[in-house]
């Protein structure tokens with residue numbers, strides 16, 4: 001796991017749209033170049049023997065289909081299969097995570113999961129949203145889906161049983177944790193913590209980095225060049241801290257700056 005995911009500055013010269021890192025043979029972490037969009041989100045590709053799941057498609061004008069296709073093709077070759085179906089889903093439905101969706105519309109062997117909670121719930125087999133979990137078997141690789149509405153109504157976390165990596169979207173990452181629905185968010189953080197306590201989690205990986213390496217200090221919204229970023233992955237202890245901050249507010253959220261994140265309530 002690289003400790004630095006520096007995404008560059010404004011200049012796109014010589015820089016691919018995504019920095020691609022293989023965590024292992026079936027889990028790929030892609031970080032969008034800052035020059036393409038200041039949000040520079042992380043997206044994730046998890047590949048089994050039969051299917052691959054892409055979580056998010058990037059922000060702004062970005063070529064996501066080319067790197068994803070090449071990763072899926074290479075994975076199929078390594079597994080000795082002719083094709084792997086691509087499923088495109090989302091950590092949540094905000095614009096900086098869905099911008100590349102159109103590149104996957106109407107393609108053979110590709111499923112684009114709907115963005116609202118009803119579609120997400122149906123696709124991942126979540127009986128009661130949000131309290132129940134869903135699963136998906138990619139072929140020798142089972143993922144658990146935890147519904148975590150609050151930042152956005154269709155937010156999910158994705159757990160890869162193979163690596164223990166837990167993808168937490170915009171709900172938990174080193175930055176400004178914007179909360180739209182405080183009641184839902186408080187329940188979701190508690191649900192995420194109880195899941196993380198019951199499972200072996202190797203890394204908590206969110207969709208952005210907005211904090212600096214200076215405790216409690218973030219880069220302002222819109223910052224393109226972030227040479228002194230906080231590390232990408234978060235810890236169980238930081239999730240415990242988030243849960244205690246959130247539960248202590250008892251539904252009356254106020255902006256709260258902590259060492260590694262800020263809880264940031266937003267009025268709808």
Ligand SMILES: [Zn+2]
Pocket residue numbers: 041094096097170207208
């Ligand atoms: Zn986002």
